[in-house]
Amino acid sequence: MRVPLRWLSEYVDLVLDPEELARRLTTAGVEVGEIISAGDWQNIVVGEVVKLDKHPNADRLTLPTVDIGGGEQRQVVCGAPNIAVGQKIAYAAVGARLIDGHSGEPTVLRKAKIRGVESQGMVCSEKELGLGEAHEGILVLSPEAPTGAPLADVLGDTVFDFDLTPNRPDLFSMLGIAREVAALTGQKVRDPSIQYEEKGAAAKGRAKVSIADPDLCPRYVGAIIDDVKIGPSPDWMQERLTAAGLRPINNIVDITNYVMLETGQPLHAFDYDRLAKHHIIVRRAEAGEKMELIDGSKHTLTNEMLLIADAERSVAVAGVMGGFDSEVTKETKTVLLEAANFNGPNIRRTSQALKVRTDASTRFEKGLSQHLPPIAAARAVKLMVEHAGGRAAKGVIDVHPGKAKEGRVTVTMERLVRVLGMEPSTARVREILTALGFGARWMPPDRFVVRVPYWRTDVSIADDVIEEIARIEGYDQLPTSQLRGEIPELVPQPRRDLRERVRDALADAGMQEIITYSLTDLESLQKVLPKEELAVAPPLRVSNPLSRQWEYARTTLRHALLDTLASNLRGDQSLISLFEMACVYLPREDDLPDEVEMAFGVVSGREPDRWGRPTGEPAGFYAAKSRLDHVFSALRMTADYREAKESAYLPGRTAEVFVGGDRVGLIGEVHPQVVERFDIGREVAMFEVNLDALLPHVSEIVHFQPVSPYPAVEEDLAIVVGEDVPAGRVLELIRASNLVANVSVFDVYSGDPIAAGKKSLAFAISYQAEGKTLSDAEVAKERGRIVERLQRELDAELRA
Amino acid sequence: MASDTDIQQLEAAALKDLDAASDIAALEEWRVGYLGRKGRLTGLLRGLSSLSIEERRTVGRAANELKERLEEAHEARRHAVEEARVEQVIVGERRDVTLPGPPLPRGRLHPITQTMRDIVASLSGMGFQVAEGPEIEWDRYNFEALRIPQDHPARDMWDTLWIDYEKDGRRPMLMRTHTSPNQIRVMEQREPPIRIIVPGKCYRFEATDATHEWMLTQVEGLAVDEGISLADLKGTLAEFARQMFGRDRKVGFRCDYFPFVEPGMECRIDCFICRGDGCRTCHHSGWIEILGAGMVHPEILANAGYDPERYTGFAFGMGVERIAMLRYGVDDIRHFYSNDLRFLRQF
Numbered sequence A: 001m002r003v004p005l006r007w008l009s010e011y012v013d014l015v016l017d018p019e020e021l022a023r024r025l026t027t028a029g030v031e032v033g034e035i036i037s038a039g040d041w042q043n044i045v046v047g048e049v050v051k052l053d054k055h056p057n058a059d060r061l062t063l064p065t066v067d068i069g070g071g072e073q074r075q076v077v078c079g080a081p082n083i084a085v086g087q088k089i090a091y092a093a094v095g096a097r098l099i100d101g102h103s104g105e106p107t108v109l110r111k112a113k114i115r116g117v118e119s120q121g122m123v124c125s126e127k128e129l130g131l132g133e134a135h136e137g138i139l140v141l142s143p144e145a146p147t148g149a150p151l152a153d154v155l156g157d158t159v160f161d162f163d164l165t166p167n168r169p170d171l172f173s174m175l176g177i178a179r180e181v182a183a184l185t186g187q188k189v190r191d192p193s194i195q196y197e198e199k200g201a202a203a204k205g206r207a208k209v210s211i212a213d214p215d216l217c218p219r220y221v222g223a224i225i226d227d228v229k230i231g232p233s234p235d236w237m238q239e240r241l242t243a244a245g246l247r248p249i250n251n252i253v254d255i256t257n258y259v260m261l262e263t264g265q266p267l268h269a270f271d272y273d274r275l276a277k278h279h280i281i282v283r284r285a286e287a288g289e290k291m292e293l294i295d296g297s298k299h300t301l302t303n304e305m306l307l308i309a310d311a312e313r314s315v316a317v318a319g320v321m322g323g324f325d326s327e328v329t330k331e332t333k334t335v336l337l338e339a340a341n342f343n344g345p346n347i348r349r350t351s352q353a354l355k356v357r358t359d360a361s362t363r364f365e366k367g368l369s370q371h372l373p374p375i376a377a378a379r380a381v382k383l384m385v386e387h388a389g390g391r392a393a394k395g396v397i398d399v400h401p402g403k404a405k406e407g408r409v410t411v412t413m414e415r416l417v418r419v420l421g422m423e424p425s426t427a428r429v430r431e432i433l434t435a436l437g438f439g440a441r442w443m444p445p446d447r448f449v450v451r452v453p454y455w456r457t458d459v460s461i462a463d464d465v466i467e468e469i470a471r472i473e474g475y476d477q478l479p480t481s482q483l484r485g486e487i488p489e490l491v492p493q494p495r496r497d498l499r500e501r502v503r504d505a506l507a508d509a510g511m512q513e514i515i516t517y518s519l520t521d522l523e524s525l526q527k528v529l530p531k532e533e534l535a536v537a538p539p540l541r542v543s544n545p546l547s548r549q550w551e552y553a554r555t556t557l558r559h560a561l562l563d564t565l566a567s568n569l570r571g572d573q574s575l576i577s578l579f580e581m582a583c584v585y586l587p588r589e590d591d592l593p594d595e596v597e598m599a600f601g602v603v604s605g606r607e608p609d610r611w612g613r614p615t616g617e618p619a620g621f622y623a624a625k626s627r628l629d630h631v632f633s634a635l636r637m638t639a640d641y642r643e644a645k646e647s648a649y650l651p652g653r654t655a656e657v658f659v660g661g662d663r664v665g666l667i668g669e670v671h672p673q674v675v676e677r678f679d680i681g682r683e684v685a686m687f688e689v690n691l692d693a694l695l696p697h698v699s700e701i702v703h704f705q706p707v708s709p710y711p712a713v714e715e716d717l718a719i720v721v722g723e724d725v726p727a728g729r730v731l732e733l734i735r736a737s738n739l740v741a742n743v744s745v746f747d748v749y750s751g752d753p754i755a756a757g758k759k760s761l762a763f764a765i766s767y768q769a770e771g772k773t774l775s776d777a778e779v780a781k782e783r784g785r786i787v788e789r790l791q792r793e794l795d796a797e798l799r800a
Numbered sequence B: 001m002a003s004d005t006d007i008q009q010l011e012a013a014a015l016k017d018l019d020a021a022s023d024i025a026a027l028e029e030w031r032v033g034y035l036g037r038k039g040r041l042t043g044l045l046r047g048l049s050s051l052s053i054e055e056r057r058t059v060g061r062a063a064n065e066l067k068e069r070l071e072e073a074h075e076a077r078r079h080a081v082e083e084a085r086v087e088q089v090i091v092g093e094r095r096d097v098t099l100p101g102p103p104l105p106r107g108r109l110h111p112i113t114q115t116m117r118d119i120v121a122s123l124s125g126m127g128f129q130v131a132e133g134p135e136i137e138w139d140r141y142n143f144e145a146l147r148i149p150q151d152h153p154a155r156d157m158w159d160t161l162w163i164d165y166e167k168d169g170r171r172p173m174l175m176r177t178h179t180s181p182n183q184i185r186v187m188e189q190r191e192p193p194i195r196i197i198v199p200g201k202c203y204r205f206e207a208t209d210a211t212h213e214w215m216l217t218q219v220e221g222l223a224v225d226e227g228i229s230l231a232d233l234k235g236t237l238a239e240f241a242r243q244m245f246g247r248d249r250k251v252g253f254r255c256d257y258f259p260f261v262e263p264g265m266e267c268r269i270d271c272f273i274c275r276g277d278g279c280r281t282c283h284h285s286g287w288i289e290i291l292g293a294g295m296v297h298p299e300i301l302a303n304a305g306y307d308p309e310r311y312t313g314f315a316f317g318m319g320v321e322r323i324a325m326l327r328y329g330v331d332d333i334r335h336f337y338s339n340d341l342r343f344l345r346q347f
């Protein structure tokens, strides 16, 4: 909502400078999003185009000669299609401060040659002057603008562009803003005059209004103005409309718009003679009913939509836009002016369904006051009498089936204190409420009965009134305290705790955390998941995606990690290791999806050497595994890895990960075909862990084990087994001995002198007994048992 | 049989060998060889058993004196070798202290995670506990229970991504537009006093630019109890803002509208650039908005089954990206989820 301050000052005296006024309004909840000021228009004057030559080197450019007053003329280069001889325009001399029409940034006009011709200054567009967004053509001024006058004298006005909240439809008007300004600065509002002479015949009997659906139209006021002369509206009105961002059309339409901006009540003018039987019927549309609107768009309606019809056909979509067939034209003699009240949610639904949003619909949808139509109608009739030569009919037609009760709210001092934490004086409460147009009656000993002014459709309970007091007083003026009282009992968050521990462990392992989008496209999922899986369990789809790229709720993060890896490759072999913690969304029948908490990681590149250069081994399965094991170690868990086949992973280098017998994840090298789909061009290892599956295995408390005072005996053991015997199996069998405190692999070897199909594994074993020092003999005996077990179970041999 | 001669010979040999030992390992070997439990001197003393008591005493004394002399010589030699070793380091094996050590991998948390943790830590200190909820939600929780019914113009404040799922001719499932729905879920399950924060991802049907992202991270706070007032809300937010942005910040409040609070407000801090005078960054207001808040609307308390005459509460919500941008001076919100390592590694 744009409010030119000169216009606003007609209704209230502006006693503060614009910046201070904007601050006060914003603090009170009426946010001034932008102050559009006349700007620093030095070196910009009114000019007249006296001659227009063609540019010798460019068809689209012209060379206007501009009279800038004082007998001086300047030739400039101009690209605007709408320039013509005789126009008054805004001429900027070199050195003027303008807004760049393309970048929107402030700039200083310099001397320039354009396609070989020097431009002595410039003819400006609205955008270049900082007045708006229009940049297709130049700004054409009123013909009365005096040539050579500083532009600020002609156009100089400051405009507040408000970012209003949807609860305050009353503020979408000059009067609404004026009321706020008055209350905040101790001024009085001057209501515009609605007095006019009724020279015509009585309105009643000349037209009829029937409301078939009073639930959607509680009130309809129709006024008739005869003998109007259609023509341009007065300059002052055109200038105000332009400054407020509306385009002047003709006197009748301009007056309806002007009064809408003034009062907040949308109006519509019908050509009385084009309304069949002069009968207005407000009714729901028939399903499938068709309608062409003033803007030329054609629509098929549903029976949820409210129409204005005459005796034969529809003439407007109520509260949204008038119809093509009944609009005011040059030939119009008599106007039927509509000022009605419609159901907000219904107007909103219609406007969204038709994809037609208008100044009218955005006001109606917020719920306007039923008291407004007769006031706005009278104001518009007065202006039509004055500026369109019309004769006002006697009286108006006012059908009001859905009368609303006047709002009354009781506010106790107890409630005020409870909500605000302080007790304002009754005098101050009355002062604030009265300034805002509320009636405030003190009912001793402890309460106010507050009458809500008709335009404040948003106020219905005590706390609404309390907010009025708080915002006018200023929130910063109210007291401040700290929460007291009982701190609620702790509700454990094991899922979050686990997630944060895993996150820390992964970062500890040298991996960089990333956060990627939760939505993706089907192609990305297809790159990393088998087709059958996507067919059986299709991901949730967003019905109105921002882009095809973000259409599906992801069921994996594989693509996201690989995409991020790909986008961070810089043409060298540097080690990159990334992880992400996020949910995947697994659809469920008729319910919200299962949001499964996952951790994904990728590692790729060569390990750094002593100097940090990527010259080491390419990171593969084992690099990923050491990182994942780092996590399990942080969680004090032991994971089992079992070789597995998984889509997207390379067979032979892939494992399922188990903790406490539950499958919690996958790890492996990414299948070369998949790597290729992401254009990565080097080996990648990846892991994925389901934290929800891991959760039951988290043990919160560590149980202390006494450190044995007896020395351990350290020994190495080398055996030869078949090539496909997993080391993990051997470890398991060694660990089965209760004298083995610790065992780890330290060498794997195949080749000469080991027989083909065999490999040698070396283990460091530490033997320890509870409560005593082991003797050499005892160790030897236990070693013998272990070797025997390995021979029996795995056909292992001691390596010579 | 041991004699004086044996002792003299042993001494000569020992001193010769000691001279030859040029490092710590050789010295240790020498010590074990001569003075150890199975060393030559011990061997010599063992031979004394065949002598007369008188001889034994004489030779024994001589042997003990030799042991002391050898130990002294060993100590001196050891000292000399260590000195020589240090000398050698200084001369030929010194470290260039300006060279780096071998690299250790360094992982970092995403700046949004870091900021989120700081926010949670600050509010935890004031007794707020984390309560998480689903990212894909019902319209009922995301809007209706928060006083934003169908066809309410306030829905424009949260442009929504809808899930393609229809029931009874409506689309009831959506990507949550804020973490506020979890307020309702928690109030349905618990009784006052309540003091929670809800962190999590949210989604908007919104074109992206330097200050807008369609995926964002929010922290929502809710406190409900007897005797909670707007003054407590102001105090809580002011303390939070100073913990996050520095104790010398000015914290201000202005009226704002959210359907689920009454009165509603926006919390702001003085502009980083102009410190309150007004500049381009703060749209000449002198203030930078950091979060929205207000007193929980009595209707919402009543819907949760709480007596709105007895209980009051406040709620607040903030965008973590916005807080991170202000703290780190990040000029474009799109940096966060483009995951360029050159950006991420700065935090």
Ligand SMILES: [Zn+2]
Pocket (backbone or CB within 6 Å): B271, B272, B273, B274, B275, B276, B277, B278, B279, B280, B281, B282, B283, B284, B286, B287
């Ligand atoms: Zn500033």
